[in-house]
Amino acid sequence: MKPAPFAYHRPRSLAEALDMLADLGEEAKVLAGGQSLVPLMSMRLASPAHLVDLNQVPGLATVDVGAEGVRVGALARHSQVEHDTASYDALPLLRQALRQVAHPTIRNRGTTVGSLVHGDPAAEMPAVLMLLDGSVTLNDVNGTRDVAATAFFKGPMETDLRPGELAVGASFRRPPPGSGSAFVEVSRRHGDYAMCGVGALVTASEGALSAARVCLVGVGTRPVLLDLAPALGDGVVDDEASAALVDAAIDPETDIHATADYRRHLAHVLVRRALAEARTAAEARAA
Amino acid sequence: MTLFGERVPRVEDARLVTGEGRFLDDLGQDALEAAFVRSPHAHARIVDIDVTDALDVEGLVAIYTHEDLEGRAAEPLPLLIPHPTLTHGRTPYALAKDEVNHVGEAVVMVVAGDRYAAEDVCDRIRVDYHLLPPVVGIEASRGGGRLVHDDVPGNVAAVMVQETGDADAAVDAAPRSLELDLAIERSASTPLEGKGVVARWDADDRSLLVHTSTQTSTSVRQAIAAKLELPVDRVEVVTPDVGGGFGVKIVHPWPEEVLVPWAARRLGRPVKWTEDRREHFVSSAHERGQLHHVRVGYDDGGRLLGLSVRFWHDNGAYTPYGLIVPIITSTQLLGPYKVGAYRVEFTSLYTNTVMVTPYRGAGRPQGCFVMERVMDAIAADLHLDRTVVRERNFIQADEMPYDQGLVFQDGRPLIYDSGDFPATMARLKDLVGWDDFPAFRDRARAEGRRVGIGLACYVEGTGVGPYEGGHIRVETDGTVVVSTGLTSQGQGHQTMLAQIVADELGVPFERIRVTTGDTRRFKYAVGTFASRTAVMSGSAVALTARLVREKALGIAAQALEADPGDLEIVDGHVRVKGAGGGTVSQVDLGAVAVLANPLRYAFDEAAGRATQFAAPADPDVAPVGPGEAPGLEATGYYSPTRSTFANGMHAVVVETDPDTAEVRILRYCVVHDCGTIINPMVVEGQIHGGVAQGVGGALYERIEYDSDGQLLNASFMDFLMPYATEVPTVEIDHLVTPSPLNPLGVKGAGEAGVIPGSAAIAAAIEDAEGITLTRMPISPSELFHLRKERLVEPVETTEGHT
Structure with missing residues (x-):
């Protein structure tokens, strides 16, 4: 080795x-x-x-919080983002997800942008980037381009990054006021890649949901972003309608840790849990 | 104050936790490094090995294949533990000759300037294979349709039967009976430090100095001498700090333990090999995999009348360690019970997978799982409390010693020396609150939670012979140097042995230095396995310390002009009993050591006091008398007639998630009887580690081969050793029933914690879920599918199997 x-x-x-x-x-x-x-x-x-x-390039270990959202530089470690108070205040989902990324020693070295570029379909941060309408900034000698998360992740360990390009940063956008988020997952051991993980972002006002989105990891070749608007009625998510949407969107595989059926089952359980937690968080932020 | 029984902090720890440990890979910084081309196929004939592309890699020193080996080094490795029923024992060559029988078998050895270059060379060597059909798993093997070794019909290495009475007739005649099919899957020792060897050939002295990460340096020494056709006195083997063994390092000589010294001699330069994690998974050893078919007969009160067990043991591709694992399973399955008539038959089968040798517990976790599943099934059948069924079958304290009528792994009768199983059970019920659990379950259920409780009992043969020894020398400065031949893998032997010597010899703990596993210091030993160190080396150094004490008292008696019977040794000083601390009436042990060695040359101040002219002496008396030896030192040995038997019982409370099928251990309680306890902290540490491995074996760890014999999880990313976050707090109570077999009354403690893990956790999950579990380990995914099956077939599940 x-x-x-x-x-x-x-x-x-x-x-x-x-x-x-x-x-x-x-x-x-x-x-x-x-x-x-x-x-x-x-x-x-x-x-x-x-x-x-x-690691010797200056100016990349940055976490900047602005009106638009949070911008993370290429050398910002997971732990730096996780512990950044202003980022947490702006986007609690960052910390909610990062606490489930591997273990503290790995988060002390691993970078958030690196995780995005690696493009593991079971990783948490690509899902967070998708939920928060984020983008990755790619530079090369000729200039710079921003690629939306939805276009960036192409398949397992495959992204839109081209030879000669460097991912210099990623931007996570602020959701509308009244939003709440959650990230829940089930892994074999604490800190392992999730057999299934779900990030949820909802917007609520006066107890009624006006928007609900989830992003699932570990159940497809890339993070599966799902707008649950079709399942929203009377300010709540209809579980049956939501389950049908989830079923249609995911394509889990069997491996030595879990069968496809079990992953599918987890997806349904975790979507419900994530939505409930996100709703509670939205209500807490409104209060 | 005696130290025996005290929580003395481990002397090893300060060094190990501050990075001062000296492990194999810390050594040999000047050595060439070896790497191996290993078979990517489970079963194949080697057609051709082409090294052409590799020859220009910078740093290459040598490439060896089987053709390069000569003499005994070219022969198969030894079958270490033959047995009359092992009719078809097979062992590998150090480098594969013609055929490979598992993924990972070493085919080519590369020596280069460093490991990087050696791996570059390996990458460029082309081996052509003719693929043969692989045999993977017990079902595939026992069919015998495909053969692992052409000359082993049916893939059967051994069939062994032991019986006491006519078990099948007893089952048939019993008022009630059950049949169960049970399985335990493969796991592995996975010490954090893999194996490793550094060898130095001294061309002038024509001798070898070998460092190896082993559990038996003395036997590795003999094996290397035999394989390299060297006189034994030209080989020394030293064990540095070892980062865990758990059984896998008792096997020897590993191919690399022959090849690295062989290459060092051939090249005339030091050579080193450090096993990496992937190599460890595919080329060391695994354990556990067995299938059992059980028939049991009992009366309406749950008392066993007959037990008939047939099981199939997957021994992997080779059998260098003989039948130790299945023999232990077949005998230790009985646990603390009187089972009536017993018959056990096992078939040990070859497969094209890594060979199977003992891993902590060594066949006992399987046996315990089977016996305890039987107990739970009987309890379910009769609607009896699970503790009641067990209590009705316990061997009673006044029946000790109890002869189970079988032959144990050491070839000696399976006679339990001591134990009080009803008392152990009573303590366990207290500790876990067994009788209060139904109320807890009701409260949890009201909150929508599922909880369950399970328990399991075991008896563990420990401290097997044939012997261990000790050497103790008191230096002239009063330092006490203790050597024992067996090795240490981090258990705390230095602390534990020093406690014993401090008490026996009457010297301060801090003045004692303990060395293990160094053949330059001590030549005769067996090794560290089978929870034997406290029993064997503990007893040996105690007996040796008594010899040194006797000698010290004799010499001091002359100096003090007193009768040896009037003397005592306190705090490193020999003094007249009851005379207090006056300088006239006492002499320190260092001075006694000086007096014990009459000298001609005064090389230091202490020596000056011992020269022939230093003190008036009787000119008619020889300085060293007949039958005496110079020096305040002694060598002693301990050899028991048979094994000691420790025992214990575990109870586990689990919670299962009704939605995700995740299993969480809420409580893990252990009552443990290892006889007298030398250091409770060390014993508890052993239990904690064992429980962690038991939890791993029950819920996480599983060696996953596909049908082609490819190991799918040869890394710690996919072989799930539990983290600290997965291991529960362990609650421990001790019961002490001293062993009558040795001078200290101790039994072993090393393996105990792991044995009942799968049995107890399976029982707890079963209790929480109302689903019968027949195989372990179990993952959340598997529990999810078992729940689904129950929904499809809502038949009675826990209520009997007949």
Whole structure:
């Protein structure tokens, strides 16, 4: 379990990093927290010829809270985002989800943007980005582009990031006033990838829901974002209608930890739980 | 003050928790490093090995295949524990010859400047295989349609039967009977530190110094000498700090323990191999996998009349450790019970998977699961409390020693030496609040919660022979150096043995230094397994300390001009009993050590006091008398007639989520009897670790092979060892029934915690759910499906199986 030979690069500026990535193209992988990449390399499941280590690039370990929402830089560790009070006040869902990302030691090194770019369909943060109408900012030597979350995640470990591009940050947008959120999941052990996880975001006013969305992980090849508006009637989510929507949207698989049937069952249970928690949170914020 | 029985903090801990431990991979920084090309196929013939592309990798030193091995190194590895019923024992070659029989079997050894380069070389070596049909799992193997070894018909390594009375007739004649099919799936020891070897060949001395992460350095030494055809005195084996063994490191010599020293001698340079996690999963050993068919007969009160068990044991591709695991299952299945007539027949089967050798508990968790499922099934059939059925079948305290009429794993009669099972049960019921549970269940049910309680009992043969020894020397500065030959994997042996010596010799605990597992210090030992260290080495160092004490009193008696019978040793000083601390009437043990070794040369101040001219001496008396030896030291051994038998009972309270089928352990209670206790903190630590592994085996850990023999979860990401977050707080009560078999009254404690885990947790889940569990481990996904099956077939579930 030692990586194959690779060239190590340590750019000192964003411009230098982008130049390197332009030169190296598909041969290069970016190292930020390394919590997924380094084990993959050690097991020789990934053998990039070049590793571009971002950690000396200034200005990327940022968490900025603005009127639009929260913007997270490429080197912001999960724990930095998790413990950022202003981010929590703006978007409680960030902390709600991050507390379920692996373990504190992994969150101390792993980066939120890195998790997004890794694109694991069981990971929490891609679902959060989708629920919060977020986007990823991709830079290359020619410029910059923002890709909406819904377009960014393409399949298991597959995103819209192109060779030569660097994900410099991600933006999570503020939901409308009166919103509440929750993230619930079931994993085999505390901190493991979820067999199924559900993030929920609802908007309520005077006890009635006006909007409800969920995003499910672990039950498809990418996070499954679902607008439950069709199941909303009289300010509540109709469980049966919601279940039908969920059933139609997910496509879980069987693996050694859980059958597809069980995952499907969890999806229904967790959607109900997440919606209930999110509604409670919305009411608490309104109070 | 005596230290025996005290919660003495472990002397090992400060060093280990501050990063001062010295594990295998910390050694040999100057050594070349080895890596192995391992078979990617479960069953195949090796057609060709092509190294052409690998030859230009920078740092390559050597590539070896079976063809390079010579003499005994080229022969199969030893069958360590033969048995008359093991008619078709098979062991692997150090490097595969012609055929591979499991994914992970070593085919090519690469030595390079470092491990990175060695793995680069491995990547470029091409091995052509002709694939053979793989045999995976007990069902596939016992059909015998496909063979693992061409010359082993039906894949049967061994069939063994033991019986006391005519069990089948007893079952047939019994007023009531049940039949059950039960299964325990594969797991593995998975120590956090894998295996590893560093070997140094001294060309001038023509000798080997080998460090290896093992549970038996003395036997590895003998094995290396035999394989490399070296005189035994040219080989020394040292065990550094070991990051867990749990059984897998008692097997030896592992291929690498032969190959690394072999390569070091051939290359004339130090060579090192450190096993990585993936290698450990696919090339070390697993355990547990068994299928049982049980017939039991009993009366209307639940008293057993006959028990007939047939089981199939998956021994993997090879049987170097013989039949120890299934023999233990077949004998220890009986637990604390009188079962009436008993018959057990097991078939040990080959499969194209990693071989099976003991993992903590060593066959007992399976046996305990079977017996305790039987007890619960009888209780359900008769609508009796589960504790009542057990109590009605217990061997009673006044029946000890109790002969079960079978032959145990050490070839000696299965005679329980001590124990008070009814008393243990009474304490367990108190500890967990068994009689109050129905009220708790009602309250929980009113809140929409599902809770259940289960229990399981076991008896564990511990402290098996044949022997262990100790050597104790008092240095001239009063330091006491204790050596025992068996090894340590973090259990706290240094602390525990020092407590014993401190009491026996009358010296301060802090002056005692304990060494284990170093053949340079102590040549004769068996190893660390079967919960035997406290019994075997504990007794050995106690007996040895008594010899040293006797010698010290004899020498001091001359110096003090007193009768040895009037002397005592207190706080490292020999003194006349009752004379207080006056300097005239006492002499410190360091000074006694000086006097014990008459010298010619005064190399230091202490030695000066011992030279022949230092003190007036009788010119007609030899400085070292006939039958005496210089030095204040002694060597002693302890060899028991048979094993001690510890026992215990666990009770578990679980809560199952009605929606997600997750299982949460609310309480885990243990009552434990390991005889007299040397250090309660160490014993409790052993129980905690054992319970953690029991919880793992019940709810998380499972070796998953697919039908092609590929291991699907060869990593800690997918092989789910429980985290601290999954392990409950363990509540412990001790019962002490001393063993009459050894001078300390101790039994073993190392494995106990793991044994009843699956049995007790299965019972608790069953109680919460009203679903019969017949196989473990169980995941939430499986519980979900069992619930669905119940909804489809709402037949009586817990009420009998006939």
